[in-house]
Amino acid sequence: MLMCRDLAEIASDYIDNELGTRQNLSVKMHLMMCKHCRSFIGNLRTSTELLKGYSSGRADDELMRRIDHNISEALAARKARDDEEK
Amino acid sequence: MKPEKLEGHEEALITGLQAGNEADFQQAVRFYTPGMLAVARFYLDHANAEEVVQDCWVSVIDAIRKFEGRSGLKTWLHRIVANRCKNKLRSNKKEVITDFSETLDPELADRFNASGRWAVPPKLQFHDSAEALLENGALSNCLDKHLSALPETQRSALMLYEVHQHKSADVCNILDVSASNLRVLLHRARQKIFLMVETFQETGEC
Numbered sequence: 175m176l177m178c179r180d181l182a183e184i185a186s187d188y189i190d191n192e193l194g195t196r197q198n199l200s201v202k203m204h205l206m207m208c209k210h211c212r213s214f215i216g217n218l219r220t221s222t223e224l225l226k227g228y229s230s231g232r233a234d235d236e237l238m239r240r241i242d243h244n245i246s247e248a249l250a251a252r253k254a255r256d257d258e259e260k
Numbered sequence: 261m262k263p264e265k266l267e268g269h270e271e272a273l274i275t276g277l278q279a280g281n282e283a284d285f286q287q288a289v290r291f292y293t294p295g296m297l298a299v300a301r302f303y304l305d306h307a308n309a310e311e312v313v314q315d316c317w318v319s320v321i322d323a324i325r326k327f328e329g330r331s332g333l334k335t336w337l338h339r340i341v342a343n344r345c346k347n348k349l350r351s352n353k354k355e356v357i358t359d360f361s362e363t364l365d366p367e368l369a370d371r372f373n374a375s376g377r378w379a380v381p382p383k384l385q386f387h388d389s390a391e392a393l394l395e396n397g398a399l400s401n402c403l404d405k406h407l408s409a410l411p412e413t414q415r416s417a418l419m420l421y422e423v424h425q426h427k428s429a430d431v432c433n434i435l436d437v438s439a440s441n442l443r444v445l446l447h448r449a450r451q452k453i454f455l456m457v458e459t460f461q462e463t464g465e466c
Binding site for chain 2: 192223228240242
């Protein structure tokens, strides 16, 4: 029988529909009987959705400016090369 | 064009990059750099990761001319970053070690008794939707903090798969992990976020 701990181990696979039919069914059966695991799955699902809505990597302005500067120089070099080939 | 609107306008952007349009480069840098950094941080420390990403952008100036669009621009950029990181690691002869054997976060694993039942069950059902939770600035900051504290492997998997919504096959390819190991990384990272939100909702503290 599937125990709460077993369910916790495969909870992400359940949320992402990555389980086989048999395992999926035993999770569903367990969830019908166990309110703690229902809470757990519900909360893990919310946590996952939280990440989907999260806008990552607050742009580090200093890094962006350095990259802009490098690109600007490299583009100028590329243009000079292209002009020479013409 | 706002950075968040770039996706869907990829073809126009690629044409601009190929033509060497500086403004298009600036847009692309702002849109794609966070994801590229996430990839690089899987392999390298922060300073080296930044250096690799900077070098990549310069190499893109020439490489983009040969870009044929067989993959999306984002995937293509991430692959360049991953390859450069691997080369750098090879030259530094450092190894990336990750333990994939434990599926449960130790803190969560401790909450089950010997018979596999909950000893310390989830405190409560989160009462807000993800959307409502994100509107809470304090929680959002807390999420930032916890994400940056995650082991690098977990964070990169999470960023690429959930936040940047790459397909799992692409994430495996970029990070050079098997499909089953990616599942472990994702699950471990999600548990951390679960534990964080639980504490935050219960105590209001990060």
